[in-house]
Amino acid sequence: MEKxxxxxxxxxxxxxxxxxxxxxxxxxxxxxxxxxxxxCSVKNRYTCSEPGQQEIKRYIKExxxxxxxxxxxxxxxxxxxxxxxxxxxxLNPYLFEMANIREHCSWVHSDKQKATQKAKDTVKIAVAKxxxxxxxxxxxxxxxxxxxxxxxxxxxxQSSLDLANAGYQVYLVEKEPTVGGLMSxxxxxxxxxx
Amino acid sequence: MMDxxxxxxxxxxxxxxxxxxxxxxxxxxxxxxxxxxxVDEEACTACEECVKVCPEIRPDEHQLGFATRKAIYIxxxxxxxxxxxxxxxDCLGNNPIACGKCxxxxxxxxxxxxxxxxxxxxxxxxxxxATGMDVYDPTILDEYHYTKYENVITSWEYEILTxxxxxxxxxxxxxxxxxxxxxxxxxxxxGSRSEKRGNPYCSNICCMNTIKDTLYLKxxxxxxxxxxxxxxxxxxxxxxxxxxxxxxARGVKYIRGIPGDVVExxxxxxxxxxxxxxxxxxxxxxxxxxxxxxxxxxxxxxTEQIQRxxxxxxxxxxxxxxxxxxxxxxDAPTGGVFLAGCCESPKDIKSSVIQASGAAGRxxxxxxxxxxxVEAITSTIIPDLCKSCGICADACPYGSITVDIKAKTPAIVxxxxxxxxxxxxxxxxxxxxxxxxxxxxxxxxxxDAMLEEKPEEKICAFACNWCSYAGADLAGLxxxxxxxxxxxxxxxxxxxxxxxxxxxAFKKGAPVVLVSGCHxxxxxxxxxNRWTQKRVEKIxxxxxxxxxxxxxxxxEWCSAAEAVKWTKVMHAVEEIRKAVTKDEIEETKKILSAE
Numbered sequence: 001m002e003k004x005x006x007x008x009x010x011x012x013x014x015x016x017x018x019x020x021x022x023x024x025x026x027x028x029x030x031x032x033x034x035x036x037x038x039x040c041s042v043k044n045r046y047t048c049s050e051p052g053q054q055e056i057k058r059y060i061k062e063x064x065x066x067x068x069x070x071x072x073x074x075x076x077x078x079x080x081x082x083x084x085x086x087x088x089x090x091l092n093p094y095l096f097e098m099a100n101i102r103e104h105c106s107w108v109h110s111d112k113q114k115a116t117q118k119a120k121d122t123v124k125i126a127v128a129k130x131x132x133x134x135x136x137x138x139x140x141x142x143x144x145x146x147x148x149x150x151x152x153x154x155x156x157x158q159s160s161l162d163l164a165n166a167g168y169q170v171y172l173v174e175k176e177p178t179v180g181g182l183m184s185x186x187x188x189x190x191x192x193x194x
Numbered sequence: 195m196m197d198x199x200x201x202x203x204x205x206x207x208x209x210x211x212x213x214x215x216x217x218x219x220x221x222x223x224x225x226x227x228x229x230x231x232x233v234d235e236e237a238c239t240a241c242e243e244c245v246k247v248c249p250e251i252r253p254d255e256h257q258l259g260f261a262t263r264k265a266i267y268i269x270x271x272x273x274x275x276x277x278x279x280x281x282x283x284d285c286l287g288n289n290p291i292a293c294g295k296c297x298x299x300x301x302x303x304x305x306x307x308x309x310x311x312x313x314x315x316x317x318x319x320x321x322x323x324a325t326g327m328d329v330y331d332p333t334i335l336d337e338y339h340y341t342k343y344e345n346v347i348t349s350w351e352y353e354i355l356t357x358x359x360x361x362x363x364x365x366x367x368x369x370x371x372x373x374x375x376x377x378x379x380x381x382x383x384x385g386s387r388s389e390k391r392g393n394p395y396c397s398n399i400c401c402m403n404t405i406k407d408t409l410y411l412k413x414x415x416x417x418x419x420x421x422x423x424x425x426x427x428x429x430x431x432x433x434x435x436x437x438x439x440x441x442x443a444r445g446v447k448y449i450r451g452i453p454g455d456v457v458e459x460x461x462x463x464x465x466x467x468x469x470x471x472x473x474x475x476x477x478x479x480x481x482x483x484x485x486x487x488x489x490x491x492x493x494x495x496x497t498e499q500i501q502r503x504x505x506x507x508x509x510x511x512x513x514x515x516x517x518x519x520x521x522x523x524x525d526a527p528t529g530g531v532f533l534a535g536c537c538e539s540p541k542d543i544k545s546s547v548i549q550a551s552g553a554a555g556r557x558x559x560x561x562x563x564x565x566x567x568v569e570a571i572t573s574t575i576i577p578d579l580c581k582s583c584g585i586c587a588d589a590c591p592y593g594s595i596t597v598d599i600k601a602k603t604p605a606i607v608x609x610x611x612x613x614x615x616x617x618x619x620x621x622x623x624x625x626x627x628x629x630x631x632x633x634x635x636x637x638x639x640x641x642d643a644m645l646e647e648k649p650e651e652k653i654c655a656f657a658c659n660w661c662s663y664a665g666a667d668l669a670g671l672x673x674x675x676x677x678x679x680x681x682x683x684x685x686x687x688x689x690x691x692x693x694x695x696x697x698x699a700f701k702k703g704a705p706v707v708l709v710s711g712c713h714x715x716x717x718x719x720x721x722x723n724r725w726t727q728k729r730v731e732k733i734x735x736x737x738x739x740x741x742x743x744x745x746x747x748x749x750e751w752c753s754a755a756e757a758v759k760w761t762k763v764m765h766a767v768e769e770i771r772k773a774v775t776k777d778e779i780e781e782t783k784k785i786l787s788a789e
Contacts, residue, residue, distance in 0.1 A: 100667075155326070
């Protein structure tokens, strides 16, 4: 097998009926196989679930995938999940790309044919990016061992005390001349009436 | 409160405000303004001698003006820190002819009229925002005549009038005759749950607060007539329904209906309340000696300062936005920042404490790990192509790029300070900057893929990760329908959208291109989207000159909460697309390829 050849695996998520209710996932999965450098295209009920992730890992190994595209929900939700999944299978997490066919497609359109067309384009766009992805190394930075808490009402006081009791240095900044906030004016509180 | 003042691990900076925050998750640099108290906080013994001689009397803000304080004062007896301060606007000053009496009698000599605001700077790894809420001002609701009738008070004033440490020593007295009212009405939802006036949301705490107030009155004055006018009673928490039942059992009358009018009897100063009782369907009139407006809560206007400093977002109600409504309700969208209490949404004390402990726990997760990985989406300079023009350094909102223009040495990026907005990459005219994971070639390839077939049917849209992409996500979550023609390319910031991406899309036959990002105050990269606007305006001018309708390039700001706006934009852009003919697209392609 050529080592440098791009080998993309596409994983189409049905998300129960969240995606498959509006997007023809079978058609999409089959069609994705025709895209350049795509060596396999697989449909899952829930790609983010444990079996779904296991399947991605298995295909990475069996098919020697060096790029993974998941067509499912927003990357703002599950990009970290799938990046980790790729990393577990020995693939650099930056060789992963996501196609949002739920929030930006199945949930906002009702015409199945048009939604499926949009999903196809979305996967095609993701594959186009995936072909050019490069591995990246993340910079690791240290975390300064202290905390800022802004506001000295009941919430700010509680956060500050918890962190301080855990041994961290806390800077509590309060705008007023005293801490206490609105709570300091309250006479009785519910439901205990104390 | 006292624990905070004396805890060895807590540095309390009272009477202070966060001026500036720089840095990133794990490594924030904070600048705080310590406002001048004119009294040495450490040395003050709170002996009160100064107050005795101060001649200037002012309304006491802490007691909502029901009592007075001096120009030198302590907010309340248990204040932390237990130190006095001078309100310089009230003070006559140190001129011996004018005054200066407090300084004369101060034994520890802690009064200093020349004190200036000071700045304190320090580093932290995490930040918790707990800026709280404010109380709704019912003045504009003229049916209740809050400012006109003295016996109409707010539920917040009620707290002061029933507090044992306050001016009335806990006795609820009418302002007009200083007598305990024999009958009292509570009007719910004042400033809440109204689309027209006040706020559309439920303020969460007012129902239970009123129930608590009625029980307190029945405990102390069983004979007092208490009536609550309400829309729905929301007693949803643990032990809340029980408290509601107890209140009813004690004889508190609950009438479903929000009064439309409150009129004062000029003689007795009693209040006539007119209400449509929605249970009986009848218009009723009731007379009370006092009316309490159960006012809702609102976001604190000052939260905006910290919102900007930490690049946080707001939901449409004005409260701070969490990272994910269900799955990440404590984290702010900015890494290393957490939300606690009412700055996030109106909540009661228990919920505030729960969220505050949660925020501390989330913060500790980061702190105890001791290190955090920064996403590899930063900017890289290609030294051979760099002409040392310095525009990237100008464009960088974080000052993470340095260029020695005179020495003509290539630009340098400080990786840890770069947040990956990509504005430098879009501004560089020499192709000398690569944005990791969002390279020019990757984005151009995405445009190619998008417009390979039937480009005339598609809308080429760019959306920033934090606001407009998230707004589109929310439109999805809310199942809002819009035309299925749009194809989206996500960039971290709209500042990444390079001029060449837009021209490339038009060359490939895009009928319309949409660039979308955060509103200016919401930009997650301080002000990177100002560069987006400048760039788009420049392209509009060029389109005009080239004979391409500038309307075909749209620029929209849409926040993460504006799902409705995103949907509207999608409809509007689709209307523009429909008006672009195939001939027009071909003409554009011809114009652009001739260059």
